[in-house]
Amino acid sequence: MHIPDGFLSTPVWGTLDLVSAPAVAWVARRAQRDTQDHRIPLLGVMGAFVFAAQMINFPVGPGTSGHLVGGALLAIVLGPAAASLVMVAILALQALIFQDGGVLALGANVFNMALAGVAAGYLPYRLWEGASRSGAIFAAGAFSVITSACLALGQLMISGVPMAGGVLWASLALFLASALMEGAITVAAVRAIERLNPAWIGGPRPASSRALAAVAMTALVMVVVGTLVASAAPDGIQRLTEQGLAADWSQRTVGGVAGLGLIVALCYLGGKLISRRRSA
Amino acid sequence: MHHLVIDRWSRGSSPLHQRDPRAKLAALLVFLIALSTTPPAAQAAFVAYAILLIVAANLARLPIRGLAGRAALVLPFSATFALLTWWSGDSLRALGLAEKSFLSGMAALLLVGTTPLTGWTAALESWHAPRMLILVIQFVYRYLFVIAEQAQRMRWAALSRRGSRKRSRRVSFQFSAAAGLVGVLFARSWQRADGIYHAMLARGFRGRFVPAAPPPFQTSDALFFSACLAGCLAIRLLL
Amino acid sequence: MPRHPPAPVSQAIQIRGLRYRYPDGTQALNGIDFHLDAGESVALFGANGSGKTTFVLHLNGLLRGEGSIEICGLPLADETLEQIRSKVGVVFQDSDEQLFMPTVLEDVAFGPLNLGLSPADALTRARTVLKRVGMAHALDRAPYHLSAGEKKRVAIAGVLAMDPEILVLDEPTTFLDPPTRRDLVTLLRSLPQSKVVVTHDANLARTLTTRAVFFDQGQITGEGDVIEVIQRFHWEYS
Known part of the structure; x- marks a missing residue:
């Protein structure tokens, strides 16, 4: 779900632009570090591939079909940092050239799909690949889509776009259905690719530990749940932002950044602690 | 288009x-x-x-x-x-x-x-956007329609071979056929990326794109x- | 005395005993001896999968097999790789893979920039070469919008901009309609470089080259005057 401009309230898009910009810089540095030269054209071509693969319809029942979203597939093939970068490139092109998603809302869309969505499409694969490969890939696809969709929905509701109870449940059901579909499509696509050349799947093995991945996964779930909980009481926020109080605006932006930063920092420290204890 | x-x-x-x-x-x-x-x-x-x-x-x-x-x-x-x-x-x-x-x-x-x-x-x-991101944007845009056209041709080829037998109308069969298409498209894209890299090396690429100065x-x-x-x-x- | 005496400088390419095995175990080249005089043009014939393209990828060190390769008197090695890549210009079969920069001008300037020219000099050289191949009108166009013939001309310009001494052309006229093909052949004939032309097309070989070698299963099984080789191997469509 690409959010266009005009839907998010200023504190929401402002916060997410402020969070996403340094995150993208970090991801780009990491991708550059893990990437040999020959992967620069590969990243670009894989971005174009995801665009094109979305044209291929997967029938799921009489009269209905879905298509690949691709965040999890990219993460599994290229590794998380490179996959994030490719998704950012795709989102930027969609926003400017294809009118799919807004320019001010680019930070939000990048956060939902390129950062959280790719992380959610990588962590389950990394955590459970050993237990059941197909299960892990399915979970990666499904979790990736549901994460992006729930974050977008939460941000819209925090911004004051009203969702009556029925509509809310209907959207959540829809998200669940598309998440299951993405899981199934990702599994089928990965199998088809592996049949042609097993070396293509696997990507670079990261140095980070599984414990760190588990903590990151917890953080991600917390961010998603937190966004949904915060959006459950949007009316007060909406009224405040519409009055355009400068103090309130900056307070909320700072609060938002600080909150996100706190979650990330806590999880990072926790992860370091666990991995140090393991290796000791 | x-x-x-x-x-x-x-x-x-x-x-x-x-x-x-x-x-x-x-x-x-x-x-x-x-x-x-x-x-x-x-x-x-x-x-x-x-x-x-x-x-x-x-x-x-x-x-x-x-x-x-x-x-x-x-x-x-x-x-x-x-x-x-x-x-x-x-x-x-x-x-x-x-x-x-x-x-x-x-x-x-x-x-x-x-x-x-x-x-x-x-x-x-x-404005200091990461160079790597800029390169990826340019490559995605360059190959977007090349690969989309390839996908389109493959879809047509698949459709024109789709029979009217019961088996081919089964959803599970079509689902795996679509996955096969995605797989082949992926393979072609991967090979294309290799070809591009060869072409870059052939023209003296040494791991760094030299940027042109802005006006x-x-x-x-x-x-x-x-x-x-x-x-x-x-x-x-x-x- | 060394086993292989150094080639005289008038030899553009001198190859002895070239072997290459792909990582999957396929023996693609099995003892190739090949030479090309300065200013000469030679056609490479052979069935699909006979090793022609693999051979061509060795000429500028994209693949490295066993055996000795000398380009314009320089032995191919890690230290000479950059020099050799500027001497051997490869025009690949798929122009879409060759033209990867966002605009025609930038694409042609890519090689000169890698050679260390200043951006201004690289752009000047790119403009000159584009004029030479008749594409001066398309400087700011995106390669995607060009016709197949125009793409091929830009790809050739991109290679000429590196000022090579040898041109390697892999199936230069496939996918071109007859008039476009004719114009391209005229352009290629006007270029003074030594040429290695990989092709299935006997007509093209007759117009562009004087000598031909025939590849079969990774070996050169026939060599001689181009017309004679075409007749010996029945290498024509009808």
């Missing part, structure tokens, strides 16, 4: 085309921020924003109708949510949502319709940006 039109537009030679991409990108951001923070009750302001865009489109010698048609691509999404808002009794806000998303889309189109991809990526780069920022660019800033501020604060 959609992007062919935008590419053709962006190669024009109007006064707006000649402005520095950095000035245009900054003006776009100012416009979007002003628009986004305008309360839905200020309907006169929305009319003024629309007039501003129409003037700019005229200056750029771009067809208003074509611009509006492409900006309308956002409407299915925004209409859905506008409808929900309208349902909940806030019709003014609903109107505001649709107007804001439509005008924002139009403004973004004005940027890409007067600035080739290399222009706005160079602007982003001069200097001129007084006329500064004037253009100031005019946009003044216009947006006036609309936002006075109407």
Whole structure:
């Protein structure tokens, strides 16, 4: 779900632009570090591939079909940092050239799909690949889509776009259905690719530990749940932002950044602690 | 195809085309921020924003109708949510949502319709966007339609071989056939990336793209940006 | 005395005993001896999969097999790789893979920039070469919008901009309609470089080259005057 401009309230898009910009810089540095030269054209071509693969319809029942979203597939093939970068490139092109998603809302869309969505499409694969490969890939696809969709929905509701109870449940059901579909499509696509050349799947093995991945996964779930909980009481926020109080605006932006930063920092420290204890 | 039109537009030679991409990108951001923070009750302001865009489109010698048609691509999404808002009794806000998303889309189109991809990526780069990201954007755009056409040809080939037997109508069969298509498309893309890398090495690539220097920022660019800033501020604060 | 005496400078390419095995175990080249005089043009014939393209990828060190390769008197090695890549210009079969930069001008300037020219000099050289191949009108166009013939001309310009002494052309006229093909052949004939032309097309070989070698299963099984080789191997469509 690409959010266009005009839907998010200023504190929401402002916060997410402020969070996403340094995150993208970090991801780009990491991708550059893990990437040999020959992967620069590969990243670009894989971005174009995801665009094109979305044209291929997967029938799921009489009269209905879905298509690949691709965040999890990219993460599994290229590794998380490179996959994030490719998704950012795709989102930027969609926003400017294809009118799919807004320019001010680019930070939000990048956060939902390129950062959280790719992380959610990588962590389950990394955590459970050993237990059941197909299960892990399915979970990666499904979790990736549901994460992006729930974050977008939460941000819209925090911004004051009203969702009556029925509509809310209907959207959540829809998200669940598309998440299951993405899981199934990702599994089928990965199998088809592996049949042609097993070396293509696997990507670079990261140095980070599984414990760190588990903590990151917890953080991600917390961010998603937190966004949904915060959006459950949007009316007060909406009224405040519409009055355009400068103090309130900056307070909320700072609060938002600080909150996100706190979650990330806590999880990072926790992860370091666990991995140090393991290796000791 | 959609992007062919935008590419053709962006190669024009109007006064707006000649402005520095950095000035245009900054003006776009100012416009979007002003628009986004305008309360839905200020309907006169929305009319003024629309007039501003129409003037700019005229200056750029771009067809208003074509611009509006492409900006309308956002409407299915925004209409859905506008409808929900309208349902909940806030019709003014609903109107505001649709107007804001439509005008924002139009403004973004004005940027890409007067600035080739290399222009706005160079602007982003001069503002310290990561070089790696810029390269990936350029490569995605370069191969987007090459690979999409390949996908299209493969779909046609698959459809023309689809029999009428019961087996081929089964959903599970078609599902795995679609997965097979994705697999082959992936394989072709991967091989294409290898081919591109060979071609790069053959022309002396040594791991670093050498950037070309951007043209200097001129007084006329500064004037253009100031005019946009003044216009947006006036609309936002006075109407 | 060394086993292989150094080639005289008038030899553009001198190859002895070249072998290459792909990582999957396929023996693609099995003892190739090949030479090309300065200013000479030679056609490479052979069935699909006979090793022609693999051979061509060795000429500028994209693949490295066993055996000795000398380009314009320089032995191919890690230290000479950059020099050799500027001497051997390869025009690949798929122009879409060759033209990867966002605009025609930038694409042609890519090679000179890698050679260390200043951006201004690289652009000047790119403009000159584009004029030479008749594409001066398309400097700011995106490669995607060009016709197949135009793409091929730009790809050739991109290679000429590196000022090579040898041109390697892999199936230069496939996918071109007859008039476009004719114009391209005229252009290629006017270029003074030594040429290695990989092709299935006997007509093209007759117009562009004087000598031909025939590849079969990774070996050169026939060599001689181009017309004589075409007749010996029945290498024509009808």
